[in-house]
Amino acid sequence: MKDVVIIGAGIIGCFLAYDLSKYDLKIAVVEKNMDVASGATKANSAIVHSGHDPKDGTLKALLNVRGSRMYEQICKDLNCHYEKIGAYVLACGAEEEDTLLQLAKQAENRNIPFEVHTHQEIVSREQNISDEVTKGLWLPSTAIITPWEVSCVLMDNAIERGTELHLNTEVTSIEKMNHGYRIVTSKGEMMSKVVINCAGVHADEVTAMVNPHPGFTITARRGEYFVLDHLKDPVVSIILFPVPSSKGKGVLLVPTIHHNLLLGPTSDPIDEKENVDSTKEGLAEVREKMHKLIKNVPMNQVVRTFSGNRPSGSTHDFVLEEDDLNPGFLICGAIESPGIASAPAISEYMIEHFVSKRLQLLNKNNLPALVLRQRLLSEMSDTERNDKISKDSRYGKIVCRCEQISEGEIVEAIHRNTPVLTLGAVKRRLRPGMGRCQGGFCEPLVLKILARELKLSLNEIVLEEAGSNVLLEKR
Amino acid sequence: MKTVDLVIVGAGAGGLSAALAAWNAGIRDILILEKENDTGGILNQCIHTGFGLHTFKEELSGPEYAERCAMMLKDTDVNIQCGTMVLSMTKDKILTCSSAEHGLEKIQARAVVFASGCRERSRGAIQIPGSRCAGILTAGTAQRYLNIDGWMCGKRVLILGSGDIGLIMARRMTLEGAKVVAVAELMPYSNGLPRNIKQCLDDFGIPLYLSHTITQIEGKHRVSAAVLSQVDEHLQPIKNTEKRFEVDAVLLSVGLIPENTILEEAGALIHPKTRGPVVDEQCMTSLDGVFACGNSLHVHDLVDFVYAEGQRCGQGAAAYLTQSLKQEKCVQVGAAGNVSYVLPQILHFCDAKLFFRVKTPMKNCAVVLKSGTKELKKMKKISLLPSVMEEITVTKELLEQCEDDLTLEVTSWN
Ligand SMILES: Cc1cc2nc3c(=O)[nH]c(=O)nc-3n(C[C@H](O)[C@H](O)[C@H](O)COP(=O)(O)OP(=O)(O)OC[C@H]3O[C@@H](n4cnc5c(N)ncnc54)[C@H](O)[C@@H]3O)c2cc1C
Numbered sequence: 001m002k003d004v005v006i007i008g009a010g011i012i013g014c015f016l017a018y019d020l021s022k023y024d025l026k027i028a029v030v031e032k033n034m035d036v037a038s039g040a041t042k043a044n045s046a047i048v049h050s051g052h053d054p055k056d057g058t059l060k061a062l063l064n065v066r067g068s069r070m071y072e073q074i075c076k077d078l079n080c081h082y083e084k085i086g087a088y089v090l091a092c093g094a095e096e097e098d099t100l101l102q103l104a105k106q107a108e109n110r111n112i113p114f115e116v117h118t119h120q121e122i123v124s125r126e127q128n129i130s131d132e133v134t135k136g137l138w139l140p141s142t143a144i145i146t147p148w149e150v151s152c153v154l155m156d157n158a159i160e161r162g163t164e165l166h167l168n169t170e171v172t173s174i175e176k177m178n179h180g181y182r183i184v185t186s187k188g189e190m191m192s193k194v195v196i197n198c199a200g201v202h203a204d205e206v207t208a209m210v211n212p213h214p215g216f217t218i219t220a221r222r223g224e225y226f227v228l229d230h231l232k233d234p235v236v237s238i239i240l241f242p243v244p245s246s247k248g249k250g251v252l253l254v255p256t257i258h259h260n261l262l263l264g265p266t267s268d269p270i271d272e273k274e275n276v277d278s279t280k281e282g283l284a285e286v287r288e289k290m291h292k293l294i295k296n297v298p299m300n301q302v303v304r305t306f307s308g309n310r311p312s313g314s315t316h317d318f319v320l321e322e323d324d325l326n327p328g329f330l331i332c333g334a335i336e337s338p339g340i341a342s343a344p345a346i347s348e349y350m351i352e353h354f355v356s357k358r359l360q361l362l363n364k365n366n367l368p369a370l371v372l373r374q375r376l377l378s379e380m381s382d383t384e385r386n387d388k389i390s391k392d393s394r395y396g397k398i399v400c401r402c403e404q405i406s407e408g409e410i411v412e413a414i415h416r417n418t419p420v421l422t423l424g425a426v427k428r429r430l431r432p433g434m435g436r437c438q439g440g441f442c443e444p445l446v447l448k449i450l451a452r453e454l455k456l457s458l459n460e461i462v463l464e465e466a467g468s469n470v471l472l473e474k475r
Numbered sequence: 476m477k478t479v480d481l482v483i484v485g486a487g488a489g490g491l492s493a494a495l496a497a498w499n500a501g502i503r504d505i506l507i508l509e510k511e512n513d514t515g516g517i518l519n520q521c522i523h524t525g526f527g528l529h530t531f532k533e534e535l536s537g538p539e540y541a542e543r544c545a546m547m548l549k550d551t552d553v554n555i556q557c558g559t560m561v562l563s564m565t566k567d568k569i570l571t572c573s574s575a576e577h578g579l580e581k582i583q584a585r586a587v588v589f590a591s592g593c594r595e596r597s598r599g600a601i602q603i604p605g606s607r608c609a610g611i612l613t614a615g616t617a618q619r620y621l622n623i624d625g626w627m628c629g630k631r632v633l634i635l636g637s638g639d640i641g642l643i644m645a646r647r648m649t650l651e652g653a654k655v656v657a658v659a660e661l662m663p664y665s666n667g668l669p670r671n672i673k674q675c676l677d678d679f680g681i682p683l684y685l686s687h688t689i690t691q692i693e694g695k696h697r698v699s700a701a702v703l704s705q706v707d708e709h710l711q712p713i714k715n716t717e718k719r720f721e722v723d724a725v726l727l728s729v730g731l732i733p734e735n736t737i738l739e740e741a742g743a744l745i746h747p748k749t750r751g752p753v754v755d756e757q758c759m760t761s762l763d764g765v766f767a768c769g770n771s772l773h774v775h776d777l778v779d780f781v782y783a784e785g786q787r788c789g790q791g792a793a794a795y796l797t798q799s800l801k802q803e804k805c806v807q808v809g810a811a812g813n814v815s816y817v818l819p820q821i822l823h824f825c826d827a828k829l830f831f832r833v834k835t836p837m838k839n840c841a842v843v844l845k846s847g848t849k850e851l852k853k854m855k856k857i858s859l860l861p862s863v864m865e866e867i868t869v870t871k872e873l874l875e876q877c878e879d880d881l882t883l884e885v886t887s888w889n
């Protein structure tokens with residue numbers, strides 16, 4: 001019998017596993033995909049919003065403000081990337097300026113640092129700002145992270161503290177028992193006192209497994225992006241938002257931790273919840289809308305496109321509750337933006353309000369030391385690096401030319417606590433294949449290393465999910 | 476820190492040829508750094524024949540050509556260090572590289588040749604809508620999987636782009652038992668060599684759809700189908716011209732880009748059109764003593780041209796190392812009209828060859844070299860194709876007549 005089963009290993013599931021594993025509990029995380037952080041958490045704008053935007057009185061407002069204040073320390077503790085690069089909300093014309101000033105007021109009420117800048121002031125910082133922009137709300141506490149990096153390191157720690165992670169395991173039904181729940185998965189069953197549903201776009205369906213009338217439904221809203229190469233002269237060095245509209249935050253420009261630039265997202269409701277195809281229309285919309293904020297974007301430097309699906313709830317707020325009919329069945333549903341920014345606070349909120357009511361939370365004795373993010377050769381001094389190579393020469397063999405990643409680092413990543421089973425997972429740990437050549441050179445090499453380390457044949461290696469094999473048969 | 480007279484980055488046809496030329500010109504301290512475990516570069520995965528007709532007067536396969544190049548260095552003391560990736564270089568020619576054997580090393584070079592080849596344009600760069608599932612590969616990666624690793628990446632294949640690698644792979648996959656349903660090309664003409672269209676498509680009955688592009692890729696985990704649409708004169712897809720092909724792989728052969736990240740980061744001027752460095756007739760970049768040749772300078776379709784360019788480059792590097800004086804006087808060379816690019820972009824006053832490509836096919840035309848408005852040279856051409864690199868020679872005497880920068884253009888012949 002488990003104490004807690006967490007369904008879904010997105011950033012919410014990972015934070016909960018991390019936080020709960022500090023206590024003396026038996027925890028399992030069940031994830032249908034082959035890697036953690038492979039739902040909405042792998043395809044978004046990666047912004048830790050300051051918390052100025054959500055409406056007063058919502059969970060989104062409460063938890064975004066709180067989450068945004070928690071991130072820096074958490075990332076520092078885990079050696080994860082976190083950069084407070086700041087953001088502008090940009091208004092074009094009088095009407096938008098009104099909205100902008102309302103947002104400024106909201107920021108003030110929430111004790112979020114802000115300044116209102118004129119066109120000139122903005123241009124003196126960011127020369128490529130469009131001429132149409134009249135005013136800007138400067139939000140210096142806005143930060144960027146790499147959501148999958150944070151999720152993986154959180155999960156590394158949860159596992160270090162005894163949490164079980166079941167990848168490639170889908171929850172198919174849940175049955176309420178006398179003391180807890182029976183969770184049936186594609187790989188067998190387990191029993192648990194408490195279940196936390198963190199199933200992203202499927203959170204409504206998973207709730208429906210125990211309650212035929214869940215209080216919310218989820219629509220997937222797709223957001224499409226372009227990714228620009230890292231440029232010698234970056235187009236912008238901070239985040240740019242348009243003034244928000246009823247459709248959401250609009251098309252943004254977001255520098256990433258690795259100096260790429262994201263352009264997007266769109267916001268289109270789709271029927272198939274997991275369909276993350278790119279569309280001609282979506283990409284055209286991004287191209288068109290970004291011009292409102294920026295000029296001189298070298299679109300010939302696009303290295304890829306991607307899209308992610310927001311779990312948008314019918315209640316327009318996060319659904320954080322215990323199911324009415326099912327004590328101990330907890331729901332983290334409809335976690336759309338600012339879900340990344342709020343994640344640590346969502347976990348804290350769930351534990352304080354619900355988990356602690358159902359389980360006794362006793363601190364674990366002998367909590368192991370924190371597992372930090374893998375340190376890369378590129379972060380080491382030459383001496384340190386040579387030291388590493390002399391101990392294991394594979395650290396000298398560079399596999400990925402674009403991102404300069406060695407074989408040793410890939411092997412190290414594969415054998416960390418959180419399993420690395422796919423090419424996509426290697427990419428999300430270390431970035432080979434995310435650079436200019438998009439894996440043209442290194443994919444065959446990474447595939448071989450992965451097959452060797454996992455003791456599989458080359459054609460058994462998949463890109464992402466089961467069935468996405470790269471190679472078919474021997475010639 | 477180790478110091479070396481001439482460091483060559485890359486041991487493909489370009490690097491090996493540059494090394495030999497520099498050796499023959501008297502340079503004795505030469506080090507080639509190559510990231511792979513073997514020399515030969517991209518030639519190693521080109522197991523088809525068709526290499527070396529100019530250089531060796533024989534039709535060789537890629538690996539045989541590579542072997543010839545390596546053999547020619549056997550009697551020299553050129554040092555080849557394989558398994559070594561060059562990571563960066565400073566303006567002062569200090570290279571940082573990494574290998575399993577020697578760890579992280581810094582090397583001070585007196586001259587450097589970049590012969591680091593090219594990379595393939597990827598799917599992201601051309602933004603094909605649809606699924607991003609497995610089974611979408613660049614043709615070169617598929618070639619590597621097949622010819623080096625021995626694995627097929629698909630059994631029913633659609634190829635986008637009629638560049639040479641795509642054409643060669645159409646034949647190669649067919650010979651291995653796959654069904655290549657079509658090759659689609661966005662432009663109204665192919666970017667591949669005419670001989671490859673004949674030998675790789677026509678001879679196997681593989682249809683070539685000109686003025687077509689992929690407008691949708693379907694598939695959840697692996698490709699299940701791809702949709703082709705015809706494009707109009709603005710290269711925009713035309714509605715209701717869709718053809719759907721059930722395939723399990725899509726190969727992209729949509730262009731090659733010179734690989735110059737290190738040079739660019741060191742501060743070399745990069746030409747927006749070739750995407751290689753700006754060079755003079757000896758292949759010297761805007762960085763003093765730093766040279767480039769082969770596919771890292773501009774994309775070549777024939778290895779023989781890479782070889783010849785490597786020779787010029789090696790001789791240039793040798794001249795730089797041995798002659799104290801370099802001629803100062805030079806002119807810039809630019810492309811105009813239907814000329815897509817000319818190389819070199821800088822000419823000192825000496826006998827030299829200009830290499831160029833056209834943007835679109837042209838018949839019965841004149842290649843005109845001008846200095847300002849003055850016509851220096853005019854040459855008739857029956858046919859010019861974007862896939863074929865052309866050349867025009869200039870002499871010292873001719874250059875001495877010019878008062879202004881040079882432009883090369885093509886016009887119709889009349
Ligand atoms: C385009 C876009 C832009 C965004 N930008 C931002 C931003 O800049 N800042 C911000 O704060 N937020 C942003 N968000 C929101 C943020 O990405 C999400 O709120 C967050 O990732 C949600 O995390 P999650 O763990 O709830 O969901 P997910 O990451 O989707 O994880 C849910 C997991 O549950 C698994 N699962 C589902 N059903 C089952 C089952 N039956 N059995 C087992 N496993 C199951 C799924 O496979 C998945 O891995 C954005 C979202 C999108 C789509």
Ligand SMILES: Cc1cc2nc3c(=O)[nH]c(=O)nc-3n(C[C@H](O)[C@H](O)[C@H](O)COP(=O)(O)OP(=O)(O)OC[C@H]3O[C@@H](n4cnc5c(N)ncnc54)[C@H](O)[C@@H]3O)c2cc1C
Binds near residue numbers: 509560775
């Ligand atoms: C698929 C294909 C088919 C072709 N078919 C024909 C044909 O039929 N007939 C014909 O005549 N020509 C053909 N060609 C053209 C010709 O073979 C190539 O253009 C030529 O071989 C390129 O030589 P290169 O030295 O410029 O580049 P490459 O052969 O690519 O060599 C570059 C070398 O540099 C190394 N390198 C790169 N970066 C680094 C670094 N940072 N540190 C260390 N080493 C590095 C690489 O590993 C590589 O070995 C073909 C080309 C291709 C790609």
